[in-house]
Amino acid sequence: MKKFGSLFLVSLLSGATTLGAYKLFFDNSSTSSKLSVSGENYARNVSLGAEGVDFTTAADNAIHTVVHVKNKTVYNIPSNPLMEFFYGYQGEGRQQTQVGTGSGVIISEDGYIVTNNHVVKDATELEVTLNNNKTYKAKLVGTDSKMDIALLKVDADAKLPYATFGNSDNIKVGEWVLAVGNPYNLTSTVTAGIVSAKARDLSNQGIQSFIQTDAAVNPGNSGGALVNTRGELVGINTMISSPTGSYTGYSFAVPSNLTRKIVEDLMEYGNVQRGVLGIEGRELNTAAANEFGVKETTGVLIGKISKNTGAEKAGLKKGDIINKIDDKGIITFADLTSYINTKRPNDDVKVGFLRDGKLMSTTVKLTKKELINYDLKGLELEDIDAADKKNFRVNYGVKIKDITNDELVEYADQLKGGIILSVDNVKATDIETITRVLSKKGENQRSQIELLTNNGQILRFLL
Structure with missing residues (x-):
């Protein structure tokens, strides 16, 4: 009996130890997860679904910074000789007004608003309506048709709520984002999705560098805000890819870092200051690697160096493969242009490249685009x-x-x-x-x- 009691006691202690260890392990695991989520640079979410993310604060902040943009375009109606002959129709000299709508984002308390160039193009009159239904006349400060960004200004009678720029370079594929705008004249509309891809070039020319999301975006959303779950502006919604003209799962936004640089240029210089490396090249893949006899299938292969440019002065040569700019890895040509487009002439960038299989680096002073022939x-x-x-x-x-x-x-x-x-x-x-x-x-x-x-x-x- 004594022996049986001892055995029972040992079993009980072993079970308690196991249970305690089990509980301690999972409690610590749970605590660790909570800390990693609440930290500024969290690595993972405890929940894999949208129900584990709070969108309400970001949405509430964003809707007050997004405005409804109305543009009016007045044009002359051309004459119609046949209509005039048969019906006495007088077309020439008459004017017709066309009204278009879109969205915009307030970026300063004194009334600067960023939108898309195509939202305000050819407009003879601009009007913006805030989320509180106040309406103001707007004037066009400047545009960048190449990146489809325009800057407006309103003179408000009070300080305006405005969006805070986030760092679009830090967003990650799979991260939750909100699209805020006025689709089909439905004001203050918020939709959610994830970042589907970065540095997306739809032109196949290596010029564009969009953030791709699956947040629902429709006509009228153009110029609206793409924000992260902290409510920071990470992009300006610009376009959709759709065979029907309506949302089918793909939407694209101009990154906030590029938008901010364009806006600052328009405010300070009146036009966009573009710096270039001074190279011509193509991005690598298996076919290109085989064609040029190189092993790498990512990066930008330099095909030509422009004369009297920063690239030439820094010693870059034809055949070099650029794989890094400052701390940014370069996989595609869009990666390269998206980063360079956020810089100005005379800025220095550190270029990492491969030459004859050896990793090298050099500092390039960007040249003003207009000075290159x-x-x-x-x-x-x-x-x-x-x-x-x-x-x-x-x-x-x-x-x-x-x-x-x-x-x-x-x-x-x-x-x-x-x-x-x-x-x-x-x-x-x-x-x-x-x-x-x-x-x-x-x-x-x-x-x-x-x-x-x-x-x-x-x-x-x-x-």
Whole structure:
């Protein structure tokens, strides 16, 4: 009996120890999870579903900073000779007003508002309505059509609630975000989703760098806020990818870091200050790696260095593979441009690259984009400015500064100073666009050029 009692006591103590250890382990695990979630740089969420995330505070803050933007465009109705002949219809001289709507985000208490360029494009009158139903006339401060950002200003009678910029570089794929705007004129609408991808380029030109989300965005959401669960502005909702024109699961936003830089430029300089590395290149994949005989399948392979640029002065060469800018890893061309677009001329960036299989780095001082001349197949090119647009009555194009191509030297008097309008039926909106078109051509392949000569004639030829 004594022996049985001893055995029972040992069993009881063992069970208690096991139970205590079990409870201690899971209590500590639970505490650890709570600490990691509440910390500023939390690594994981305890709950995998939306029910474990509180959206209410972020939504409440955001709806007061998002405005309804109404643009009015007045245009003349052209005459119709047939209508006039048969019905006495008088069209010429009459005007018609078209009204468009979108969203915007208040970014300062004194009334600066950021929206999309396409929301306010060609507007003759702008009006914004706050969440408290107060309406103000707005004036256009400046635009960046390339990144589809516009800056407005209203003179309010009181300090306005405004959004706080978050760091869009720090958001992660899978992180919860809210889209706030006015779809279909339904004001103060909030939808939730996750970050689906970063540095998304829909143009296949390496210029765009959108945040992709699956938060529901529809017509009218353009220019509205994309915020994280802390209510910080991480993007400006810009577009959707849809065969129907309505939301089908994909929406895209301009990152807040890029938006903030554009806004600051418009406030300080009146236009966007763009710095460039001074390289032409292409992103790597298996096919490109095989084509150029390299092992790497990620990064940007330099194909050409522009003269008198920071890249040339820093010692970068054709064949180098850029895989890092400052602390940002570079996998695609969009990764590279998205980071450089947040910088200004004369900013220094540290470029990490591979040369002959060796990891190297150098510091590059960014060059002002407008100061770079590009040489393409014997044509020295530069982007057109406001004076060129006015003189030639165009709103896009690339200017021919000089000609060194033997095939075209005899036509230099006509072509020099002319404006390239398209290359292989692709609009020459800027130098980056046509360099990408031409970079895909072999040395012996010709390109169809549409050009406006310096005396105003349209000329088409093969180069």
